[in-house]
Amino acid sequence: MNEQRTSPGSPPIDEDDILVYGWIVDGGSGRPEQAAAELGLPRGRAESALKRLGALGLVRPVRDSPGEVVVVDPDAVAPTLTAPLRAAIRHHEEQLDLVHGKINRLRDHFFAGRASNRDFTVEVIPTLEEVRAALNRASAECQEEVVSSQPGGSGRVPEAMEEALGRDHALLSRNVRMRTLYHHTARFNGPSQAYVAAATALGAEYRTSHELFGRVIIYDKSLAFLPDRTDSWGAVAVREPTIVGYFHDIFEQYWIRATPFSDAAQDGLERVAKEIHQTIVDLLAAGLKDESIARRLGMSLRTARRHIADIMETLGADSRFQAGVLAAQAQLTGRPPVGSGAES
Template sequence: MLEVLGLDERAEAAYLALVDSPSLTVAELAERTRVDRIDLENTLVRLEDGGLIARVPGRPARYTALPPEHAVEVLLLARERDIRRVRALAQRLGERHQRARGGQGSASLIEVISGAEGVARCGEQLFRRAEREIRGIDAPPYAEAGDGSRVNSVVNITGGQVRSRFIHGRDSLILPGVVRRIERDVAGGEEVRVVPRAPMKLLLADDQAGLIPLVSTPQVLDTCVLVHPSSLLDALSVLFETLWQQAQPFVPGRTQPDGPDTFLSEEERRIVSLLGLGLPDEAIARHLGIGHRTVQRRVQALLVRLGAASRFQAGVLAAQRGWWTPDDPLGT
């Protein structure tokens, strides 16, 4: 029990025997504790130096335990001083350990990237350094280099063996040109899913680096944080995978052989796929380049044809009929 104070088994036995007696000689202690006399004499010296016992005047030499409530408190204070010294030593050793490994401390786990050009080039580098997979949460504003090149497209991935997965917020799909760009990326092999709202922008290259905006809702993407392998990077990876499991796949519709449930046109197929993503009529009209009223008429006709009571139900029923298939990454 007293080993926490630095007392070994022999010292604890001798000390407890003295606590239970007014005083004892070395011979008496040896008989009670069954500890070798020579070992016991060395033990008594340590207990006396530690302030736990005292020698009683006279011969033969006798020892008595000092009041434990005071003696143990002194020993605890000494142990606390030792612990503080060990902690200080551990800190110094940690600093030496970091210096020996190029200073890879907490300061090097993140790196602030400033300037629109720097952010764009950093994003490009992450795309190009990925060996297995690039993952991201896509949301405006977008990084754009000085030459106008964008960094959120599969064209930035080198090689054909790198898997690409991106999550988009549904609110960003109403922006001009976004759906067409996503369709091109999907055709190029990118896997895309949609959530009601993207919580943040994010780019992950394998498990080696991540890029996130410095502020949560940037108006201009000119400052980002580059995250190196750390618990923060692990948390960003978990965030992405959690959202990916909850998100709805974005895929073009699937055309079927001629029959009663065949699409009349490619336009209808695209309307159903956009309905399934929850886009309003205005956004669908803008993406397809047709009038708002035309979209309303087509949507109403599809609802009747499917026997659906709502737009969401129409998307579900269309998927059930094979008009579009969320599980098919290419919609072929």
């Protein structure tokens, strides 16, 4: 049996009530046995619906006709029915204002403490929650441009992309220019393709490159966020102008050489695959290890090793070092082979 919901957080009118109300409008008498028969409801539910309609003031008895009811204009009783909800909303809004007021006071203390810190130009942000808060604040304060390099962009989870898209939408709606670099491998990733398509429609710009210099986000050429090297999901915020400017210059160099983002199918799967294959050959010839190649190309170690195995088989090499030497000898790369200790 449907029960009446009268709590402030939910509507007090059930579906049975609406069904019986409509039946009365169409000429129903208001007798529960008749409502049950004509509407196909159990008598108990029909009787409960009629009682609720009466209690809510949505029907009233017909004078001199016992058991008969007529409907009442819903707009006439709406203020009474919604009053508890509106009161609850006002209460929660007042509580929300109080909490925001206290957070503002805490924020004043927080920034006052940072302003007095001589090392404020380089700040370690230890937790993911604090990083998100700092990024949201930087985005809200950004006036001109945000640029970012996102190695391994294809690995970003949809939830994180949804949060970032909301942040980006707010930036772009203020005519802030936004440019982002991804690895070429992001063009094979469905969530990355969807994210880029949505943000590009808002005015963002995306390019991809085989290799990136690292992860960084720069706001207005004055604030840079770098990943914490401890792999703790923390970050380092840098405000020192020379360092921030240096990272921005590196970004511009990579941006100029990068390719406008397009998904791999549109760009030609075979051509994209060949480009990635060629880059791995170059990195093998340069003496990089599997982990370094995977990191440089923004792909998983397993995927990188599969590519490397295919290259070694094609070249007839028994080792990675021999593959690099053979590739150089066959002029498959412009980089000369180096010793096995080139990079750890």
